[in-house]
Amino acid sequence: MGKFGVVSDLLSDVSVAKTGRDMDTVWIPRExxxxxPRNGYEISNVQELAEDIARCGLAQPLEVTPAEDGNYLLITGERRLTALDDLIDRGIWKKDIPCFVRTMAYYDLPLSAQEKEMYAILRTNCLNRDKSDADLYFEVTEWGKIISELKQKGYKQISTDSGNISLRGRTREIAAAQVHISTGQAAKIERIQKHGHEKLQEAVRKGRIRLAAAYNVSLMTQEEQEAFLEQCAGKESIRQEELENFRKNAEKEQQNLQEELVREFCTRNSRETQKMLECCRREKDTRKKAEAVRRAVSPHGSMYSSGRDYAWRFGNSAEGISLQVENRHACMSYVRFVRILEKLYDGLSGMQKDTESGGPETVPEEEGNALAGEEKDIPAATGMTEGRGSLPELKNNQQRREWLQRYKEWGLWYRDPNIDVNYYRYIFPDGTELVAAEYPCREHYWSDGACDEVFYHLLEKKTKNHRGQIFDGKYREEITGETELVNFLRIQAGRSEK
Incomplete structure (x- = not known):
């Protein structure tokens, strides 16, 4: 037979009725x-059928095919045979069973013996039957295998008593036409077949879950599917309500994990957190806040940082944020990240909420609010200078570096308890400010233990830029290097001598 050959008798209602009349009935002993075992149709209402057979007799013989051991393998009529078994056990049916005997050679199909047998099961069980979701899943699955095998052998079209069937197009659409369901429903079944956990597919085959609910389960990850099915392991049926409850609990757990990891990120990255909070305060709309945070932390598309037990990745707007600490991992959008910041920092007011009491953390009066932008001078500790006026006599660069390292002598300007940062400020006669931001006891993957970090910010007054324009550097965020600071101190010493 060529690639465009004609295959007769594919799922024809007319042929099923006619061949049933033409075949002779054979009485075969039950044993x-x-x-x-390949018949995947559900069996239901067996007791009602048994009572009907007891009253009226068997209306339609079974259909069997000869087996290799001399016995017969059932093709269609499993529900009738199950009802007859019940009558035999009760002693009501005592005779042999009427059957139609048909060999697989009867089916003129270019299929393997296994698929030809399955075709016979599908063809003879498709009529006069109220199909359950499990039956539809079984039929679409097996028809898909048959159609795929015909396509692999090069057949483009087949002919039936009811007309020609084209094999062009998607397999699921052709299978849907044979089962008489919509292509949308066939697509859902295909999704369950390809992405559903093996336990989910087994639940569908056994009729424990409806197709609509199974499709929704297949949208989850394999781990989530397995967790849900384990939760429903002891139940006879799995309902949509149980899936919704599982999703709500999983969503709540995911939100708690996201908040936990964002809090961990803020604790480990106080400088970046401060920058993010400052960006958020300049905007009112949540989406604008999220975009401002993205531009601040990953202006060139992506920012990645990792250590021995953590990893952060801030991608573009579509990629979002990925946070991981040890074996805990969560992804979120920038909008979600900003909303968590608002929750943790009391509406971005700079006061971190006390997670135990539910209220804001009390800030001592002597401590200013760095994130709110307040410039409140706090009385210096005993023995400290005010950090103002002329510089002490510094004869060389080494003495200037040592003076920078003694920044605590300037006096504490303010402390931010939310991000655990101490700020020290020295104000020069011309109004230029030098701020030392101290990050105490910070841990890094390149160091064995915690150590203090200090970053200097030189905010010059009336500075000229490269265009010759004069500006005030008070609001600059850049870090000033030690070499530049030493050179600045040398110039200041020269000015004081004049």
């Missing part, structure tokens, strides 16, 4: 009939 010589075996049920077909």
């Amino acid at each position: 010589r009939i075996r049920k077909n």
Whole structure:
């Protein structure tokens, strides 16, 4: 037969009725009939059928095919045979069973013996049957295998008593036409087949879950599917309500994990957190806040940082944020990140909420609010200078470096308890400010233990830029290096001598 050959008798209602009339009935003992393990149709209402057979007799013979051991393998009529078994056990049915005997050679199909047998099961069980979701799943799955095998052998079209069937197009659409369901429903079944956990597919085959609910489960990850099915392991049926409850609990757990990791990030990255909070305060709309945070932390598309037990990745707007600490991992959008910041920092007011009491953390009066932008001078500790006026006599660069390292002698300007940062400020006669931001006891993957970090910010007054324009550097965020500071101190010493 060529690639465009004609295959007769593919799922024809007319042929099913006609061949049933043409075949002779054979009476076969029950012990010589075996049920077909490949028949995936559900069996229901067996007791009602048994009572009907007891009253009126068997209306339609079974259909069997000869087996290799001399017995017979059931093709169609498993529900009738199950009802007859009940009558035999009760002593009501005492005779042999009427059957139609048909060999697989009868089916003129270019299929393997295994798929030809399955075709016979599908063809003879498709009529006069109220199909359950499990039956539809079984039929679409098996028809897909048959159609795929015909396509692999090069067949483009087949002919039936009811007309030609084209094999062009998607397999699921052709299978849907044979099962008489919509292509949308067939697509859902295909999704369950390809992405559903093996336990989910087994639940569908056994009729424990409806197709609509199974499709929604297949949208989850394999780990989530397995967790949900384990939760429903002891239940006879799995309902949509149980899936919704599972999703709500999983969403709540995910939100708690996100908040936990954002809090961990803020604790480990106080400088970046301060920058993010300052960006958020300049905007009113949440989406604008999120975009401002993205531009601040990953202006060139992506920012990645990792250590021995953590990893952060801030991608573009579409990629979002990924936070990981040890074996805990969560992804979120920038909007979600900003909303968590608002929750943790009391509406971005700079006061971190006390997670135990539910209220804001009390800030001592002597401590200013760095994140709110307040410039409140706090009385210096005993023995400290005011950090103002002329510089002490510094004869060389080494003495200037040592003076920078003694920044605590300037006096504490303010402390931010939310991000654990101490700020020290020295104001020069011309109004230029030098701020030392101290990050105490910070841990890094390149160091064995915690150590203090200090970053200097030189905010010059009436400075000229490269265009010759004069500006006030009070609001600059850049870090000033030690070499530049030493050179600045040398110039200041020269000015004081004049």
